Amino acid sequence: MKNYFNTTLFRLCLFLIGSTLFCFSAVAKISASVDYLIFPAENGGGRLILLFGVDGNSIRYKKQNSGYLGTMSFAIAVNDSVRNYFAENMDLNSPLLKDSSQFDRRYSAMKEIALPAGNFTVDMLIYDPNSLDTLKEKLNFSIKMPDAKLKPVCSDLMLMEPEYYDPSKSVFEQKNQAIRSSDFYMKADTILRFYSEAHGIMKDKPAGNPLVSRVRVLEQSSKKGLDEFGKIKRVKSGLNMAYITDLSIKNLPSGNYILIWDLIDTSGKVIAVSYRDFRKSNPGLKQEFVEGNTPTGDQGLAAEIEKLSPEQRKHMVASLLPIASTSEQSTIDYLRKKGTETEVNNYLASFWSKRSGQNATKEFKQYHNLVVHADGKYSTQTMKAYQTERGRIMLQYGKPNIIENEYSDRNRKAMQNLNTVPYEVWYYYNLEVPVKQSDVMFVFVQQNRGNDNYRLIHSSAIGEVRNGEWRSVVENNATYNFDRLSPNDRNEQANPKTAR
Secondary structure, X not given: OOOXXXXXXXXXEEEEEEOOOOOOOOOEXXXXXXXXXXXXXXXXXXXEEEEEEEEHHHOOEEEEOOEEEEEEEEEEEEEOOOOEEEEEEEEEEOOOEOOHHHOOOEEEEEEEEEEOOEEEEEEEXXXXXXXXXXXXXXXXXXXXXXXXXXXXXXXXOEEEOOOOOOXXXXXXXXXXXXXXXXXXXXXXXXXXXXXXXXXXHHHOOOOOOEEEEEEEEEEOOOOOEOHHHOEEEEEEOOOOEEEEEEEEOOOOOOEEEEEEEEEEOOOOOEEEEEEEEEEEOOOOOOOOOOOOOOOOOOHHHHHHHHXXXXXXXXXXXXXXXXXXXXXXXXXXXXHHHHOOHHHHHHHHHHHHHHHHHHXXXXXXXXXXXXXXXXXXXXXXXXXXHHHOHHHHHHHHHOOOOEEEEOOOOOOOOOOOOOOOOOEEEEEEEEEOOOOOEEEEEEEEEEOOOOOOOEEEEEEOOOEOOOOOOHHHHHHHOOOOOOOOOOHHHOOOEOOOOOOO
């Protein structure tokens, strides 16, 4: 998760859409999330904690003798610049379900990987082994394991679910449900529980030295501390200092916050600290999702939002997914499914005010017009534009400068094969995100002759899928595994801490 203090925890929600090129079955859509936490150890090195989540209604189920079983596979590799430290294929299985009414459950899993101190790259391939027509997704990100022998350090803050937490077991022996997968707290969530560890404290403070353990909650924008939601406790320095505590957030107003745990010596010096963001929705106490000084009082923006029907506003929130940061996606996903009208309205105002400042009204209207345009051209019977590849690209990058197809493609060879796969090539003269780029192309192929949905198979844009064989495939109507990992594309995946 990307937050103000750049902690090492992130949330990446992958909306995976894909199928084979020539399949008349329904389009497969898979939704999974990957989090990680860093837990250093006293003697240097530590543990990388990977947290996985899968929406049950987005995977394929196989009929068993006594029910249905679904699976999501994660192929994981952890390397430094010299060697491989970990490689494993992990399956996240659903429980055995009696009928399809239970398919909408969410499944989670945790994986611990021991690593020495240093810098590492984590590569993943995520796929549904029960679905042959689902796109495999690559994920690549970097982590740093600090060395507690060099200086004191705190682990990341792990959020816990009080309802499922078993105090008779250690944190890492808990069931998967005890580890909270979301940093968004609804009105019914009245307790925030977290766990963290501090190591290397005795390097400067011998055992038994007095310290103060302090927990604070800050408003994210103003950095104003909310003393009534914090805690202070006297402790003594020692080995493996673990800390778990509960904060009552029943009366915490709606907003975006920073949770901080630090250790302070007798001189008032902070010797180790850890941070993470969280959000609270508490209707009636404060406008939902509004950060302190964020200029959400723009009457023009409010008026534009009010012009839309409640259904249109909720659709506008869902259509933010192509341009939202990873830390915003879990909130958007909640709002599009369960958000109240007030929550949706305030989130739209907050999102565009933070993103565009004084230009919020203008840019909201421009994006709304783009959503309407994309919906009219790229929605299908089962998906809105933002859920399709062409719709997502248009919303994320804007309208292309040139669109060519299998008939108007100026670079295509003479039409000697009448069985050419239907395709489109989009050209952008210049792009501004995620970095400035020029002469960028996107290639889409009709993945199912039975509908008008196209799949992205190649792009020269940074962070998008890349495959140099696309032209020979579409021109010869060939069969090719576009899900194959290309060794030349290892660094093409955008950094998940800033990915959209």
